[in-house]
Amino acid sequence: AQKITQTQPGMFVQEKEAVTLDCTYDTSDPSYGLFWYKQPSSGEMIFLIYQGSYDQQNATEGRYSLNFQKARKSANLVISASQLGDSAMYFCAMSGASGGSYIPTFGRGTSLIVHP
Amino acid sequence: NAGVTQTPKFRILKIGQSMTLQCTQDMNHNYMYWYRQDPGMGLKLIYYSVGAGITDKGEVPNGYNVSRSTTEDFPLRLELAAPSQTSVYFCASSNNEKLFFGSGTQLSVL
Numbered sequence: 001a002q003k004i005t006q007t008q009p010g011m012f013v014q015e016k017e018a019v020t021l022d023c024t025y026d027t028s029d030p031s032y033g034l035f036w037y038k039q040p041s042s043g044e045m046i047f048l049i050y051q052g053s054y055d056q057q058n059a060t061e062g063r064y065s066l067n068f069q070k071a072r073k074s075a076n077l078v079i080s081a082s083q084l085g086d087s088a089m090y091f092c093a094m095s096g097a098s099g100g101s102y103i104p105t106f107g108r109g110t111s112l113i114v115h116p
Numbered sequence: 117n118a119g120v121t122q123t124p125k126f127r128i129l130k131i132g133q134s135m136t137l138q139c140t141q142d143m144n145h146n147y148m149y150w151y152r153q154d155p156g157m158g159l160k161l162i163y164y165s166v167g168a169g170i171t172d173k174g175e176v177p178n179g180y181n182v183s184r185s186t187t188e189d190f191p192l193r194l195e196l197a198a199p200s201q202t203s204v205y206f207c208a209s210s211n212n213e214k215l216f217f218g219s220g221t222q223l224s225v226l
Contacts, residue, residue, distance in 0.1 A: 004158075033213055045206065045217040052213075091158055095210070102147055102212050103174070106158040 002027045004092050006107035013082045014115050020067070021077040021090050021110045029096030034075040036066065039089040039109070048090075051075060082114045118142050122207045122218030129197040129225045137192040137221050139207035147210040148190040149174075150182065152203040153220075159206065165190055197225045 003026040013019040025034065036048040051059040051066045059066045067076040075094075079086055089111050095104040120141045129135055141148065146167045151159040161174030165184040179201055181193040190209075194201060202225045207218040 035215065037215075037217075043204065043220050043222075045208075045215075045220075047214055047216075050214055093159075093215070095213070095215075102210060103161065103164060104149070104208075104210070104215055105161075106151075108158040 002029070002032075002094055002096055002103070002105040004094055004105050004107035006092055006110050008110045009108075010111045010113070012113050012115060013079075015084060016081055018078060018080045019082055019112065021079070021092075021112065023075045023077065023092030023107060025073050025075060025092075025094050027094065027096050032094055032096035034066065034068065035093045035095070035104070036064070036075075036077045037091045037093065038086075039091065040085075041088070045091075049077070079112075084114050084116060087112060087114045120207055120209055120216050120218040122205075122221055124221060125219065126222050127224070129194075129223065131197060131199065131225060133197050134193070134195050135197070137194070137205055137207070137223075139190045139192065139218060140188050141190075141209040141216070142188065143209060143211070143216065144187060145209035145211055145216070146187070147212065148184065149208045149210070149215070150180070150190070150192045151206045151208065152176065153206065154203050162192065162205075194223075199225050201225050 032053045034051045038046040065078045089109045092107040123138045149164045150162040163182040165171045205221045208215045
């Protein structure tokens with residue numbers, strides 16, 4: 001069974017500073033993917049970044065980077081130069097093959113508030 | 117490019133009524149999912165499908181049914197709606213890596 005843990009219910013950051021959102025995972029699958037999604041107050045789920053378990057380098061997408069530490073089973077999201085529009089819920093998720101089917105599992109989310 | 121289209125966006129049901137949430141994707145994805153999101157919580161999997169004609173239960177299937185007669189469509193049926201089914205419902209499809217989400221359906225059962 002897969003499990004995603006996000007231990008920070010809420011985070012605050014000053015505009016233009018960097019922030020790290022924590023995510024740990026547990027799985028017995030040898031191959032899996034890790035994702036981060038942003039959910040603003042409007043409710044839609046916005047894909048941010050993806051990391052495959054066999055990828056050698058940490059994924060980056062603009063101001064977003066995923067700090068992947070496989071041995072520690074962590075996949076933290078780093079947002080550089082925070083902007084007011086980054087205020088949202090952030091969900092960590094993983095997808096691995098369970099009996100041959102890819103079943104994405106989500107964490108409970110972290111609420112990020114960016115202060116001016 | 118439409119992606120994943122979910123309808124309706126909002127719905128209010130009375131206890132005991134039934135309804136179907138529609139979901140269509142135009143990306144030819146085999147994998148499709150239905151999640152529900154309760155306030156302040158993450159997404160919980162209701163049902164999923166790995167291809168046309170194949171569906172399976174997720175974490176919280178009770179009170180729901182699905183069908184997958186085509187690759188494109190994956191409707192979610194609520195039978196005998198209960199207040200506990202008040203939630204936001206998301207349909208998603210996957211290319212085995214990235215999940216593509218619909219815009220969500222906000223459902224209230226009163």
